[in-house]
Every structure is written in structure tokens, then in C-alpha cells.
Amino acid sequence: MTHLPESAAPLTEAMRAVDGSEHGISKKGLSAGSVGLIGAIVIGISCIAPAYTLTAALGPTVSEVGVQVPAIILVGFIPMLLVAFGYRELNRRMPDSGTSFTWATRAFGPWVGWLAGWGLVAATILVLSNLAGIAVDFLFLLISQIVGDPAIADLATNPFINVVVCLMFMLGATWISYRDMRTTQKLQYWLVGFQVAVLVIFSVAALIEVANGSAFDATAIELSWFNPFAVESFSAFAAGLSLSIFIFWGWDVTLTMNEETKGSEKTPGRAATITVVTIVVLYLLIAVALIAYAGVGTGEFGLGNPDIQDNVFFHLAGPILGPLAALVSLAVLTSSASSLQSTFVSPARTLLAMGHYGALPEKFAKVSPRFFTPGYATIVSAVVASVFYAVMRFLSENVLWDTITALGMMICFYYGITAFACVWFFRSVWFRSVRNVFFTLLFPLIGGVILAVLFFTTLVDSMDPDYGSGSSVFGLGLVFVLGMVVLLSGVAIMLWQWWKRPAFFRGETLSRAVADD
Amino acid sequence: MGGSRIVVGYTADDSGADALALATRLASASEALLDVVMVLPSEARNSVVPADAGYERHLKERSRTWLAEASASLGTDVAQSLHVRYAESFAEGLIAAAHEFGALLIVVGAARGGVLGRSRIGSVAGELLHSSDVPVALAPAGSREVPAAQGVSRITAAIGTRPGADALLEASVALSRATHAPLRLLSLVSIDLPAGMDEGLAELTSTVHADEVLLAARRALPAAVETAAEVAEGPTIEDAVRGLDWHDGEIVLVGSSRLATPHHLFLGSTAAKMLRELPVPMIVVPRTAAPVATT
Numbered sequence: 106m107t108h109l110p111e112s113a114a115p116l117t118e119a120m121r122a123v124d125g126s127e128h129g130i131s132k133k134g135l136s137a138g139s140v141g142l143i144g145a146i147v148i149g150i151s152c153i154a155p156a157y158t159l160t161a162a163l164g165p166t167v168s169e170v171g172v173q174v175p176a177i178i179l180v181g182f183i184p185m186l187l188v189a190f191g192y193r194e195l196n197r198r199m200p201d202s203g204t205s206f207t208w209a210t211r212a213f214g215p216w217v218g219w220l221a222g223w224g225l226v227a228a229t230i231l232v233l234s235n236l237a238g239i240a241v242d243f244l245f246l247l248i249s250q251i252v253g254d255p256a257i258a259d260l261a262t263n264p265f266i267n268v269v270v271c272l273m274f275m276l277g278a279t280w281i282s283y284r285d286m287r288t289t290q291k292l293q294y295w296l297v298g299f300q301v302a303v304l305v306i307f308s309v310a311a312l313i314e315v316a317n318g319s320a321f322d323a324t325a326i327e328l329s330w331f332n333p334f335a336v337e338s339f340s341a342f343a344a345g346l347s348l349s350i351f352i353f354w355g356w357d358v359t360l361t362m363n364e365e366t367k368g369s370e371k372t373p374g375r376a377a378t379i380t381v382v383t384i385v386v387l388y389l390l391i392a393v394a395l396i397a398y399a400g401v402g403t404g405e406f407g408l409g410n411p412d413i414q415d416n417v418f419f420h421l422a423g424p425i426l427g428p429l430a431a432l433v434s435l436a437v438l439t440s441s442a443s444s445l446q447s448t449f450v451s452p453a454r455t456l457l458a459m460g461h462y463g464a465l466p467e468k469f470a471k472v473s474p475r476f477f478t479p480g481y482a483t484i485v486s487a488v489v490a491s492v493f494y495a496v497m498r499f500l501s502e503n504v505l506w507d508t509i510t511a512l513g514m515m516i517c518f519y520y521g522i523t524a525f526a527c528v529w530f531f532r533s534v535w536f537r538s539v540r541n542v543f544f545t546l547l548f549p550l551i552g553g554v555i556l557a558v559l560f561f562t563t564l565v566d567s568m569d570p571d572y573g574s575g576s577s578v579f580g581l582g583l584v585f586v587l588g589m590v591v592l593l594s595g596v597a598i599m600l601w602q603w604w605k606r607p608a609f610f611r612g613e614t615l616s617r618a619v620a621d622d
Numbered sequence: 623m624g625g626s627r628i629v630v631g632y633t634a635d636d637s638g639a640d641a642l643a644l645a646t647r648l649a650s651a652s653e654a655l656l657d658v659v660m661v662l663p664s665e666a667r668n669s670v671v672p673a674d675a676g677y678e679r680h681l682k683e684r685s686r687t688w689l690a691e692a693s694a695s696l697g698t699d700v701a702q703s704l705h706v707r708y709a710e711s712f713a714e715g716l717i718a719a720a721h722e723f724g725a726l727l728i729v730v731g732a733a734r735g736g737v738l739g740r741s742r743i744g745s746v747a748g749e750l751l752h753s754s755d756v757p758v759a760l761a762p763a764g765s766r767e768v769p770a771a772q773g774v775s776r777i778t779a780a781i782g783t784r785p786g787a788d789a790l791l792e793a794s795v796a797l798s799r800a801t802h803a804p805l806r807l808l809s810l811v812s813i814d815l816p817a818g819m820d821e822g823l824a825e826l827t828s829t830v831h832a833d834e835v836l837l838a839a840r841r842a843l844p845a846a847v848e849t850a851a852e853v854a855e856g857p858t859i860e861d862a863v864r865g866l867d868w869h870d871g872e873i874v875l876v877g878s879s880r881l882a883t884p885h886h887l888f889l890g891s892t893a894a895k896m897l898r899e900l901p902v903p904m905i906v907v908p909r910t911a912a913p914v915a916t917t
Contacts, residue, residue, distance in 0.1 A: 148672050200675035207676075285663060288670055358672035447671045454677050461680070472684050474634035477663055 144290065145376035146383070147297045149359035153380075154236075154444035155387055156300050156418070156437045158352045161239055161509050163392065164414025165573065170345040171401050171409075172324070174392045176333040177342075181349025182385060184559075187552025188520050189357040190544050191527030198530075198620060203458025204451075205523040211618045212526035215464070215610045216599070221526070222459050223595035224519030229452040230486055231512045231591075232354075234494035236448060237274045238505050240441040241267055242419050244274075247434035250423075258419075268495045274445070275494075279487035282449040285476045296439050303436035304387055307418075308394035311425045315397045321424060322400030322407055326393060343562035344572075347513035350559070352388065354516055355447075356381055398425060411574065415506035449483060456482035463609040464602060501583055503574030510563075510573045511587040517560035518592075524553030531620045545620075564588060626800075627655045629725040629756075631716045631746070634688040636766065637731030642692055643768060644761035644903050645729035648873070649700050651774040652800035656702040657723050658692060660685045661715030664708040682706060700770070713749040720756045727905065732760035732897070751878070751906060757793060759873075759905040760897065768870070774801040775871035780808045780896065781839050790877040791839055793907045797875070805843075807851040809836050810862045810892065859892055863899040872902040878909045 166174050192204075201207040205225045210218025242261045249257035260266050280286075288296075314320045329335045336342045359377040396408060399421060403409045406424055413420035422433035457479035460469025473480035501507055531545035567585035570577035578586045603610045630645035632638045642658065649656040662681055689704040696702060709715030720728050732747045750758050779794035798805040836851040843849060856862035876893040897904055 148670070151670060152672060196675070200679060202674060202677035202680050204676065293670060443670055450671050450674075454674065457680070458676075472681065474638070474688070477681055477685075 142372050142376050142379075143294070145359055145372070146380050147290075147294055148447075149356060149376065149380035150297050150301070150383065151293060151440075151443050152355035152358050152447045153353070153384055154300075154355070154440040155352075155384055156304055156433075156440035157236060157239055157444055158354075159304075159388065159391055160416055160418035160437055161235060161505060162348050162352050163395065164408060164417045165506050165509055166345050166348045167396070167401050167408040168411070168414055169341045169348065170336045172327075172330050172396055173333065173336045173345070174396065175330045175389050176335070177345040177349050178352070178385065178388045178392060179331065180333045181346050182353055182381070184346070184552045184555040185350055185353040185356065186381075187548045188524045188556065189360050191524045191549030191552065192357050193360045194531065194544055194549075195523070195527050201458060202454040203462070204455060205519050205526070206455050206464070207458055207462070207615065208530065209522050209526040210462075210464075210615050212530040213522075214617055215612055215615070217522060217526075218615070219459075219464055219599045219602070219609075220592075220595060221519050221522040222455050222464065223599070224515055224522065224592075225455050226452045226486070227591045227595065228512055228515035228519060229448055230490045230493060231508050231515060233275070233278075233445065233448055233452075233486070233490040234271075234497070235505055235508045235512065236441045236445050237271045237278070237490070238267075238494060238498075238508075239416060240274050240438055240445070241271045242416055243434045243438045243441070244270065246419055246422075247431055247438060250431040250434060264498050268498050271494055271498075272491050275487055275491045278442075278445040278449060279483060281446055282453070282487075283473065283476060283478055283480055283483050285478045288443070293443070296443060300436045300440050301383070301387065303432045304391055306429070307422070307426060307433055308390045310429075311394040311398040311421075314425060315394075320398045322398075322402055322404060324397050324400040326397050330393065330396070340562055340566045343559050344510070344566065346555075347517055347559045347563050348510065350516050350520070350556070351509060351513045353381075353384070355444075356384065358447075395421060411503070415503055415509075415574070449486065452486040453479040453482040456485065462614045463606050464614075466606075500578075501574070501576040503576055506574040507576055507583050507587060510567070510584045511591070514560060514563045514567070514584070514588045515591065517556040517563070521553050521556035521560060524549040524556065528553065530618070534620050626652070627657055627723045627725040628727045628729060629657045629659055629716060629720045629723060631712060631728065631730040631750075632658050632660050632689065632692060633712075633731075634692070636763070638692075640731040640761040640763060640765035641729050642696070643766040643770070644759060646696055646700050646770045647768065647772060647871075648727070648729065648759065648774065648801075649702075650770050651803070652797070654726075654800070656696075656700050657705060657719065657725060658689060658702055659705045659707055659716060659719045660689055661707050661709050661712045661719075664710050711749060712746045713753055716750065717754050717756065720754075725756060727757050727759055728754060729759040729761060731765070732762055732904075755908050757875075757905050757907045759903055761903050762900070765903060772871045774803045774873055775869040776806055776873075777801070777803050778806045778808050778872060778874045779839075780810060780874060780876045780893070781836065788842075789909055790875060790907045791842060793905075794875045795843060797873070797905075801873075803871075803873075805849045807836050807839055807849055808866070809833075809851075809853045810859055810896070859895040860899045863896050868900075868902050870902075874900055874902055874904045876904060876906055878906055 163174070166177060170177050195208045196204070199208060199211065203210075203222065206218055206222025208218075209221035212218075245261040246258045249255055261270075311320070315323050333342065336345065356377070359380045395417065399406045399408050401407060401409045403411070406413065406421060408414070408417060418433050418437055422430035426433060456465065456469045457472070458470075459465040460467055460471075460482065469479075469482045469485070471479070471481040497508065527549040528546060531541065534541055535546045536542060564585065566572055567582045567588065570580055570582050572582035573584045576583035608614055628645050628649050630641050632642055645656055645658075648654065662685060685706050686704075689706070693702060693704055705719065707715045707719055709718060716728050716730070719725070728750065730747050730750060747758070747760055774797075777794055777798040779790055781790065794805055797803075833853060836853065840849055840851055852866070854862040854866050856865050874896070876896065878893075893904075893906065
């Protein structure tokens with residue numbers, strides 16, 4: 106971060122004495138050495154966690170757009186890419202651990218900035234609880250597959266057992282994140298390779314079953330699956346899109362790792378491209394294979410069956426792979442476990458930045474002196490995610506489904522603000538070059554507008570009690586209530602912080618700025 | 623060690639404060655330059671969490687503030703320089719820094735969850751002891767309470783009976799000269815022989831043998847060095863250590879284990895037992911020619 110707290114001011118003389126030589130530190134002041142092409146791709150895939158995202162998002166997406174899931178996957182990538190370009194520009198100009206929070210504050214002032222930070226934290230906390238929830242399901246499934254007793258898999262539906270195991274997962278992930286424990290690169294390569302291989306085997310096996318005529322509800326593959334205009338209504342299209350935003354979420358890290366990747370200047374772009382091509386191909390393969398195998402009907406294994414929609418791999422792995430189904434469980438389990446760690450990082454770092462700039466209590470800015478992690482912020486994120494999961498598990502049977510939909514909405518919210526922040530921050534340099542026209546104006550603006558439209562459409566549509574999984578509170582859709590509770594509690598906490606810590610809201614700790622070259 | 627350098631591995635917690643206090647005491651007693659090093663985790667081989675330039679900058683700023691605060695607490699009496707380094711592990715970063723500066727000693731806090739104020743080796747010190755080719759000083763918990771003015775009042779070299787004593791003796795003599803402190807040679811003997819003990823242990827427990835070792839060691843020393851020799855006995859090594867008198871400003875040197883590869887440290891079982899009982903800091907010296915011996 107560029108600004109030091111005032112308390113450090115008297116020490117500046119001594120601080121100048123620290124390592125003037127910058128020995129062993131690259132010119133950007135980052136750690137020496139860097140991530141290679143393969144390393145960047147592996148981190149990218151591991152952050153997206155395709156096995157986890159698809160099992161969580163495929164069902165809800167089918168329920169919105171039916172067989173047009175492949176089309177939605179292709180279209181959903183566009184706003185993600187456009188916003189990621191803006192994200193990269195901002196990250197290059199103002200690298201800061203607060204990302205969206207800091208950038209939005211710079212561009213639009215403290216109030217919008219605070220809410221953007223809140224959106225990011227809320228979205229990542231929602232996904233943390235969802236990740237842990239999926240991991241619990243698959244843990245029980247894996248045990249039952251190994252032991253050969255289907256009753257064990259059903260234990261996951263008992264809310265008490267489920268919540269207790271989930272909290273244990275959270276505790277483990279918090280421990281790992283707090284201590285910054287790292288798997289070796291080799292192990293990570295194997296885990297990611299395993300995840301991709303299992304997903305390919307899973308899809309191919311489903312297609313073979315279709316060819317053999319032994320599929321559950323064989324559905325002929327048609328080109329119209331790839332046609333986004335074949336989706337029935339705009340609101341279904343919007344809901345599908347906001348879900349597909351979720352499945353690409355995390356991909357942007359491969360773009361912003363650019364400063365650290367080694368090799369030629371082309372490495373980061375190449376890593377991001379290879380990552381996204383791998384992911385899109387994988388997603389399309391699985392979506393097509395599973396729809397062809399199970400159809401979108403509401404039968405036992407139909408993707409339209411609300412009972413299986415919040416975790417489709419969980420229900421389909423057995424019928425498709427038979428004895429090999431345990432592989433899918435293992436892939437999803439490892440995928441969510443490693444994603445849990447990288448996901449923990451972002452709310453913690455944003456909370457740390459908010460504490461640092463005085464938008465939250467100073468405690469949030471604490472860095473563990475031993476592990477160099479944002480210790481306090483990590484623990485707070487874990488506690489909030491755990492409480493949230495426990496409450497939701499008892500409130501709604503379709504907790505996973507509804508959190509995913511609400512999550513898509515929150516991502517649209519803070520990504521949208523980030524995209525607009527990019528456009529506004531660079532307003533004086535838009536026309537300095539052709540490159541600027543595209544990367545600081547057109548791309549982020551279009552991306553931001555798409556996300557804004559998705560956000561408001563989802564918000565309005567989700568008021569309908571039948572929206573999403575069909576859970577409702579006070580006659581309003583649970584997704585809407587969830588989104589509103591999250592946003593309004595953000596506003597309430599913001600007002601409280603404004604009263605407690607006015608300096609940030611007066612722009613004294615982090616001032617508005619505009620790019621000038 | 624006049625004009626020489628001491629690397630202290632600093633963390634902004636109690637363990638780091640222990641290390642800093644001991645290093646300061648050693649540096650001021652031997653007029654050495656203190657290199658205060660903070661080692662930050664390198665993101666280069668991090669395979670799960672994407673590197674984030676903003677957070678790395680924040681960490682670096684934070685570490686500089688920590689170092690500046692530590693430096694301010696030291697005052698101006700000790701010549702010091704402050705460094706932030708990146709490495710895959712704390713130990714690796716410290717060893718690299720020691721090589722870079724040509725340092726004669728690395729100081730770290732030994733305690734991580736030590737019991738009753740006595741040292742038990744934490745993971746960082748443990749890793750360092752397994753891989754360093756530079757002598758390592760372990761500051762027991764509570765070292766931060768000892769003022770630098772305490773100085774170094776005596777050097778004790780715990781001589782074993784195996785190869786490795788040469789480097790240890792040379793290091794002890796060098797430290798004794800640099801700090802103007804008298805040298806005490808010590809041989810630990812546990813006389814309570816457990817049943818079924820092995821030949822090697824029997825050899826070690828022979829008091830007569832211990833006397834011979836001490837005699838040989840004294841003969842090998844330059845005549846100008848002021849030395850005392852002592853054989854400590856007890857049913858166990860722990861008892862033997864407890865039975866000795868210790869100065870407040872004492873520093874103990876031990877050689878690294880025979881299991882260690884040449885030039886690298888490894889704490890043997892006797893040294894580990896000593897460490898549990900010692901009320902004073904301990905320096906572990908690699909078993910063959912170490913940088914200390916070259917001065």
C-alpha cells in the first residue's frame with residue numbers, strides 16, 4: 106500500500122535505513138523469482154476449481170436456461186473477460202491488497218468504495234460457506250463409496266452432522282490460511298491434473314453411456330444448445346448469465362499475476378489464455394455430456410430435478426461411473442479444499458486494507474508477525490462464513506443452491522463497481538492511445554453495464570418466491586432476501602463506521618484520484 | 623569477532639525480541655556489526671494462492687516499520703543494519719543472508735511454546751539447525767529481559783568425545799577472545815548406566831575418559847587462553863547440567879551432531895538434553911571447519 110499510517114511517521118528516518126540496496130528484491134519490490142507458465146495455469150485452474158464450480162452451478166443454470174447451458178457458458182465469459190481487462194489496468198496502476206475497495210474509493214470516493222469492499226467480502230464469504238458445504242457432501246459420499254454403504258452419504262443431509270463437519274472443515278482451512286501453509290508445487294500440479302482428468306473421464310463415460318443407449322434420459326445433442334438466443338426469456342438469460350459469471354470467477358488472477366510470471370512478456374497473456382480455453386472446453390464438454398446423459402427433465406437423475414440440482418455430480422457420479430464414482434468425489438473434494446485456501450485470501454486481504462485505511466477498526470489491519478498473513482481478518486472471515494452457513498443450513502434445505510445464486514448477484518455488484526471505477530479513474534487518459542480507448546474505456550464500460558443489468562434484473566426477478574430453489578421468506582424469494590440482507594447490513598455497518606471513524610469518510614486516509622498519464 | 627557481523631533472524635514477536643536481545647548482547651560484547659534480518663515468504667513457488675503485488679507491498683512496508691521499531695528500541699550503541707529478505711523459509715533466508723554478509727553467527731529465538739521458561743526448539747530453530755553451515759545461537763525464552771549491559775561473562779564449551787571438537791574449540795576460543803570472557807571446558811558424564819546400553823554410550827559415560835578428553839583439549843589450546851576445565855556428573859545429562867553453576871552472562875557452545883553432514887548443523891541428543899536444562903543461551907557449531915575458525 107502506498108500510504109503508511111501516521112503513527113509510522115516518526116520512524117521514517119530509521120525506515121529509510123532498511124535495505125536501501127534492495128538486494129534480492131526485483132525492481133518492483135516484489136519477492137525474487139517468479140511463477141512460470143505452467144505454474145500460472147495451475148494456480149488459475151486451481152482458483153477456479155472447475156470440479157467444484159460445475160457441480161454447484163450446473164443444476165441452478167439448467168433450471169434457468171434448460172438445454173442452453175453451453176450457450177450461457179460461452180456468453181458468460183464475455184463480461185468476465187471485459188471486466189478482467191479493467192481489473193488488470195487498475196492492478197497495474199494501483200496495486201493494493203484492497204483491490205476493488207481501494208480502487209472504487211479512489212475513483213468514486215469513500216462511500217462507493219466501502220460498499221464495493223463489502224460486496225467483495227460478502228461474495229467471498231458466501232462462496233467460502235458454499236465451498237465448505239460442497240466439501241462436506243462429497244466427504245460423506247467418498248466415505249460411503251469406499252465403505253460401500255450408501256447410508257453414509259445420506260448422513261450429509263442431517264443438518265446437525267452437516268454443520269458440525271462443515272465447521273471442522275472451516276477450522277482446518279482457517280488454520281492452513283492463518284499459518285500460510287503451502288502444498289508443494291508438485292503436489293498442486295498433480296491435484297489439478299487429477300481434477301481435469303477426472304472431469305474428462307466423467308464426461309466421456311457419460312457420452313459412452315449415451316452411445317450405448319443406457320443413458321438415464323438420452324437427449325440428442327443439438328446445435329441450438331449453443332445458441333444464446335434460444336433461451337426462453339431475458340430474465341432466464343440474465344439469471345443464467347449471473348450464474349456463469351460465478352463459474353469463471355477466479356480466472357482473473359491469471360491476468361493479474363502478470364507482474365510475477367517469468368519468461369517473456371507474453372507469458373501472462375498466454376497463461377490466462379490457456380487457462381480459460383482449458384476451462385471453457387472442460388465446461389462445455391461436461392455440460393453437453395451431462396445434458397445428453399440425463400436430460401433436463403425432473404426425473405430421478407434429470408438435471409431439472411430440484412432434489413439433485415444443488416450438487417449434480419454428487420447424484421450423477423454413481424449412475425455414470427459405477428465403481429469409479431469415488432474418483433469424482435475425490436476430485437471435487439480436493440478441488441474445493443484447495444480453492445478454500447485461495448478463496449480465504451481475498452476477503453482477508455480486503456478487510457486488512459479496510460482496516461489499514463481506517464474504514465474498519467484497526468484490528469483488521471493486523472498482520473501476523475510469524476506467518477505474515479492478515480491474521481485477524483482471516484479469523485473474522487472464517488467466523489462469519491461459519492455462522493452464515495450454520496444459519497442458512499437450518500433456514501433453507503436448498504442452502505447451496507440459493508447461496509450460489511445470491512453469490513452471482515454479489516459478484517455482479519462488486520465487479521460492476523470495479524469496472525466503472527476503472528473507466529472513471531482513467532477518464533483523463535482514455536484517448537491517449539488506441540489501446541487506452543479499448544482497455545480503459547470500452548471494455549470495462551461494456552463489462553460494467555452488462556454486470557449492472559444482470560445485477561438489477563436478478564434483484565427484481567428474485568423477489569418472486571418461486572425464484573431459484575423456490576425457498577421464500579415473508580413471501581419474498583430467499584435469494585432476494587439474502588441479497589438484500591447482505592447489502593443492507595453492509596450499509597448499516599458502513600453508517601456505524603462513518604460515525605465511529607469519520608476520517609476515512611472525509612477522504613483523509615485514502616483520497617480520490619485520477620490517472621494523469 | 624571485532625568488525626565481524628552477526629545475523630539476527632527477527633520476527634515482531636517475543637521470540638524475535640529474545641533473538642534481538644541476545645544478538646545485541648553478543649554484538650556489543652564483541653564489537654560486531656548487527657544485521658537485523660526479517661525474512662518474508664517468497665511467493666515464487668507458492669502454488670495455491672495467487673501472488674498479489676498490493677499485499678506484498680503492504681507486507682514489505684509493515685516489515686520495514688517493524689524493523690524500524692526494533693531498531694529504535696536498540697538505541698544507537700550497537701552498529702546495526704536492517705534488512706528485508708525473501709526466501710522460501712525463514713531458515714533458508716537467514717543462511718543466505720549470513721553467507722551474503724560473511725556473518726559468523728546466526729541468532730534466532732529458540733522458544734516456541736517452551737515449557738517453564740526453558741528452551742525447546744521451535745520449528746524455525748529446528749530447520750536452521752538441520753541446514754546451517756554457520757554457527758547458530760539459540761536465544762531461550764526470556765532473553766529479552768537480559769540487558770545488553772550484562773555482557774558475556776564466560777564462555778563454556780561442552781566438549782564431546784567424538785570428531786567435531788576441533789571446530790568447537792576454535793569457535794569457543796575465538797568467541798572468548800572477542801568478548802574478553804574466560805573459557806570453561808566442560809565434559810558431561812551421566813554415570814547411571816541404563817540396562818542394555820550401547821557401546822558408544824558406555825564410552826561417553828566414562829569419567830576417566832572425560833578427563834582425558836579435557837586434558838587433550840586444553841593441550842590443543844593456545845597457551846594465552848584463560849581456561850578452566852570441569853567434568854559434570856549426574857545420573858542423567860539433565861542432572862549433570864543442573865548440577866553446574868551458571869553465570870547470568872554465560873554462553874554455551876556445543877558441537878553439532880555426528881549425524882550431520884560435514885559443515886552442516888544438527889543438534890545431537892546430548893545437546894538437545896542440555897538445551898532443555900540450560901538457563902543460558904547456546905550456540906551450536908558445525909562439526910568441521912566453520913567460518914568462526916577462520917578468524
